[in-house]
Amino acid sequence: MNTPDPRLAQVGRVRSRVGGLRDDRRVVYRGRDLHADLAGIDWIDLYAFGITGRRYTDNQLRLMHALWVHTSYPDARIWNNRVAALAGSSRSTGSLGLAAALAVSEAHIYGRGNEVQAVGFFLRTRRALDDGATLADCIGQEMRDHGRIAGYGRPLLDGDERIAPTMALAESLGLAGGPHLRLAFDIERHFVARGKNLRLNYGCLVSAFGADLGMTPQQFGLFMFPSFLAGMPPVYLDARERPEGTLLPLPCDAVRYEGPPPRRWTD
Incomplete structure (x- = not known):
């Protein structure tokens, strides 16, 4: 048929x-x-x-605003902001530079993709625990499926300076006791108790809030999509106001070449 x-x-x-x-x-x-x-x-x-x-309620909206504000860093060294700053340094337009910078923000390991995975993990784990599974079993299954637990550990730095102000605000708004947020801290304690310094990071924290706000992984990924945006126009403009091409210049003699030697071309 x-x-x-x-x-x-x-x-x-x-x-x-x-x-x-x-x-x-x-x-x-x-x-x-x-x-x-x-x-x-x-x-x-x-x-x-x-x-x-x-x-959403007024208190929920205040928290949702903070999830964006607390990660708006005007720092051109940050991987996605660097794209916006390089656009300014090369005299591209602001719209193109910011669009490109937001596009790379979908990176799986340290960007939106990380949070999409984390929200899904929290939702699945909370349901599994309610059905009688153990936390260790849930973590083990996630490791087998993905090879990592999204949202724990932070490259280069120990701890995350965004967590304390976000949690302080959530507590003042009565939004610090959601089931997925409690789960996020339970998982951190699980790792620490086993000698693993895998503290939850900001991506983990906001993902737990997203799950508590009733968002699916895809919905939360879309909601957090602009969250880096406020830090990008400052670095774009700063780079554009400096001499062209002066952001992260790399002279040829700074490149250490270890390949085959130059060859002579013959007719």
Whole structure:
């Protein structure tokens, strides 16, 4: 039996379940009138609503703002900010530089991909523990599946300076007792008790909050996508205002070459 091609029904039209500009000039955003029902909405509230279809409490939104603010570092040495700064140094446009810098922020080991994996791990582990599994079993299964536990340990530095202010705010808002956040610290204690200095890092912390906020891994990855953005325009502009090409220049004599010697070309 031939199955109809679902693409044929979409020829010449664009269907949407999330809204758009209507014939009556209303703009509908997930069932709400953007210019009436959502007038004056906080931007992060709108952004998260677009991703999840849910509205969040004022305290949750304050925490969600902090998850972005606390990792907005105007430091051109950071791997993704470096892309924005190099764009400024090479006189590329700000939009191209920032778009490229955000694109590399999806890196799996230390960027958004790490958090997507962490949210999935927390959600699966919490369900498994509720069904009677042990934490050691869950960690062992994650190691077999992925070879690592996302969100624990931090390259180069011991500890994470973003955790204390984020936790202090969460506690003041009554949001520090969620099941996935407690699980994140339980896993840290599990590692430390076995002599492994694998402390939870900021990616782990925000991922636990994301799971407690009811987001799926993909939703949380999208929510955190702009979180580095506020640190990027400063480094782009700083590099652009300096002489062209002076960010991380590498002269030829700084390269140590150990390959074959030069060859003479003959006719």
